[in-house]
Amino acid sequence: MVFRRKDRIELKTPAQFDLMRKAGLVVGHTLQRLAIEAGVGVTTGDLDRIAREELRKANAQPSFLGYYGYPAVICTSVNHEVVHGIPNGKPLDDGDILSIDFGAIVDGWHGDSAITIEIGTPIPEQTKLSNVTRASMWAGLAQSVADNHLSDIGHAVEKTIRSAGPYGILEEYVGHGIGTKMHMDPSVPNYGDPGRGMILQVGMALAIEPMVTLGGRHVHTLADNWTVVTDDGSRASHWEHTVAITEQGPWVLTALDGGAEYFAAHGVPSPASTRG
Numbered sequence: 001m002v003f004r005r006k007d008r009i010e011l012k013t014p015a016q017f018d019l020m021r022k023a024g025l026v027v028g029h030t031l032q033r034l035a036i037e038a039g040v041g042v043t044t045g046d047l048d049r050i051a052r053e054e055l056r057k058a059n060a061q062p063s064f065l066g067y068y069g070y071p072a073v074i075c076t077s078v079n080h081e082v083v084h085g086i087p088n089g090k091p092l093d094d095g096d097i098l099s100i101d102f103g104a105i106v107d108g109w110h111g112d113s114a115i116t117i118e119i120g121t122p123i124p125e126q127t128k129l130s131n132v133t134r135a136s137m138w139a140g141l142a143q144s145v146a147d148n149h150l151s152d153i154g155h156a157v158e159k160t161i162r163s164a165g166p167y168g169i170l171e172e173y174v175g176h177g178i179g180t181k182m183h184m185d186p187s188v189p190n191y192g193d194p195g196r197g198m199i200l201q202v203g204m205a206l207a208i209e210p211m212v213t214l215g216g217r218h219v220h221t222l223a224d225n226w227t228v229v230t231d232d233g234s235r236a237s238h239w240e241h242t243v244a245i246t247e248q249g250p251w252v253l254t255a256l257d258g259g260a261e262y263f264a265a266h267g268v269p270s271p272a273s274t275r276g
Ligand code: MF3
Pocket: 063, 064, 065, 067, 068, 070, 075, 084, 101, 102, 103, 112, 113, 207, 209, 240
């Protein structure tokens, strides 16, 4: 029998999406709290402890801790760190840009999401970088519709970023399928031509996560074997949501409102409009 990549895609039932929603809400509520707790003088290690406390309260398990030996429950990437920064004891500074990535498991089902925030006084070019990166994520989420092609997502992400300015879009790191594991097929690049790749189907769940820099797209990994930094030292933003492709449209499992506000404003049918 010919091995088809498509066979490796995990399709979820509506009941399984409801379980993934529970994980997604744990992630969404925790990131909301971390955004409030973060500030000048707070350490990323403090934020990791807060995330562990939220997991305990929610009776949820961490997705990241122990993943290929990863030592924390969140990733915290500061300034020229793009993704996979490890929480540490260094106080955050005024003017820092911080990405926080968090994943949780409820009843065996994963949710994965990331936000970017500024510490203390916002810096306009950083604020714009983060807004563009977030907008590109939402453009991709809005394309997460049955019968679209997989590359329609990356195309929408890329188009949003390119139309905003000369930003760097990472290519070595991509979004991914998600469900009973954090990383599953398919890979979801943040660039590409439309109308390519597999046809999206009801039951698929994807993590869409653009990683964008103020400079070039090239990155390398630090000696800690995790932290991904820009080659040119430029600062970066990372936003991520987990989305379910449902019969009624995209449902953003890690967004507290399921995506209702964005999809209503952009004319995208979504189950979030009635159920949140
Ligand atoms: N959330 C990240 C992603 O989407 C995963 C973090 S890597 C880990 O790819 F090892 F820390 F888990």
